[in-house]
Amino acid sequence: MTGTVKVNPTHTHFVLPGDQIESPQGLVEPVRTPFGRLHVAVYAMKFISRDLLYAIYEDFRHLAGFFLVTALVSAVAAVFAVRRGLKPLRAVADGAACIDMNMLHQRLPVGEVPAEVAPLVNGMNVALERLAAGAARMRRYTANAAHELRTPIAILRARLDNLEEIPAKGALLSDASRLQTIIEQMLVAARLTEGQVAIDQEVDLAASIREVVFLYLPLAIECDRTIYFEAYAPRNVARGNRRAIEAVVANLIDNALRAEPSGGAVIVHVGPGATVAVIDHGQGVAQTEREMIFETFWRKSEATPGTGLGLAIAKELMDEMCGKICVEETPGGGATFKLIFPELTNIHESSQPCL
Template structure:
């Protein structure tokens, strides 16, 4: 049942329970200590009367005179009962009560015992009187004298009952007061949680900028608030990227679909000769091919978000892959009057097809933006913590504000979102970054004074991080580039 209570109710219940146990223990301790104190007082009182009676007995020669002296001395002691016996003969009796038989078994006065005689609550003791110094009238050969006395403790019993009642009332009221104070303390202490809850309720898909208070909460909750703020920041960033990605997908798909629809409607508006239809179908095929590449690339990137695993791991000579790609792009470079070269050498462990695709993306990007008559250089350089491959070209400088976003999906520096010499969708650099992450490396870019440099940093001999994707998907995406 306690698991279904609120945290404030739980803390209040536990605090009240602890307070009740502590107060109850204190009440029992006070009552028991008072009871023992009364026992000590009664014992001292009875021992004092034993000494007084022994003195009177020692000074009295005859039994009749003894009774008179005892009556005179003890007449003012209310609630005191005395019995002096010699053998089976009672020499003196006061009070008319029945003493328990167990008192007669005691040879000396020690701890008193309690018993009930009718409505009386009695506490008494018994002891043998020494007859060595007794007057001749009281002593009797072969017989001992026994003094038994008792004290009425009814006033003590009444006091203890009143004390227990007062302690019970005090414990009850103090427990209730402790519960109220505990509820107030718990509610005040958990106020920061309610503030965090109210902030959390304000977080929606359209308002992700709410943050939990850190300075205004206790130290124990500050780490929780900091963790929640970190989570909200990640959610805000991911949600923003998702919205941008959805908008970019819609924009990128709209153009080829619109082209296909327009060409088809125009071709159906009137009868045309077979060559015209053939040209229209060829144009549509190009648009379909562009859509296929875009969908393949988006599928690849979507799977990288959940992690990819390298289909094959082998030693890859970066300079060999770069030289084979230069042969492939040689015609494009010649057409743009660009010079290609490869410098350095290095070997990394990874998937050859994926590495080749990453280098191809950087090389095609460099060829697209390089100024005619300049060099496009691929540099491979072993380093302390791995191997780097950099592609450098000379072209229009890239603004520093655009550099951090170059590897984002569908992002182009060209605000018109289209390049006259390219039919790409703006996913090449994003795929390159995903491939490098799959290999446990990184991708970076710098641009200064017209020189743009993209670098791939491969790790050393350590294996790439384990992620998931099928080899066929990578091969399909690579062949579609």
């Protein structure tokens, strides 16, 4: 007869007659089978290595649901923790993406950044401080240089005006006018960037640009050209800075007079919607170059006269005033530079950075 030796909640050990009770070789345990729950008895079991794989498989089959739920919960918790942990870093990245040369006073947020990353953000803020200080020094240097050059250029222009008629007088006046225009643009650009002048003034485009045209009319006549001024309405008010607008238009008129063939006419048109067009009938600007001409120091070739600064500074001034500048082809040949200014409807709104 058999004898029970050990009884557990899940299985029972037993011995057969003649066995030693201290080392029972029989085992009875319940097993789920395709035929239902059965009690299976085995005797004198022998360990085979592949039995371990079967055991692991059976345990995993019974615990697969638990493991799956645990894995899903862990994955969701990890994603949530990572997203929450990286949120301050995303705020730092967004802040860094918004900083340009006109917003060097801004600093990256450090408050909620993890302690491990805070030294990196602090280092970036220190670098921004040094960059802002360097940019401010350069702007002050540019403004001071432009201011110092205004007087000698004005004297030079006056002496050329009083010079007796010589073949080169027109070319000399044109060169002096270009120098005067670029220096005025540099000075206005530096003051706008430093916030020393307002960019939300009410500017009557028709009146301001008419004055610029009158100033350039003697030069145009001296160079065997003329300028026509057209206004859509007697008064056309835009938002911006008067000196900056006049500097940009003066640069475009100067360029147009150089491009216009001898005996031709440059047209300056103040249109609706706070727009200005300066039209010449020269060689025009190739389609592939219409973006590059506004880059600093860009010239079509080394033989091209000029410094490549005028249009670059003009674009900078338009950007500061939240306006746009572009160039199109003049019907029949030539270039038409268009300026689009913010309209007066937004003059009393709070000033916001241009996007």
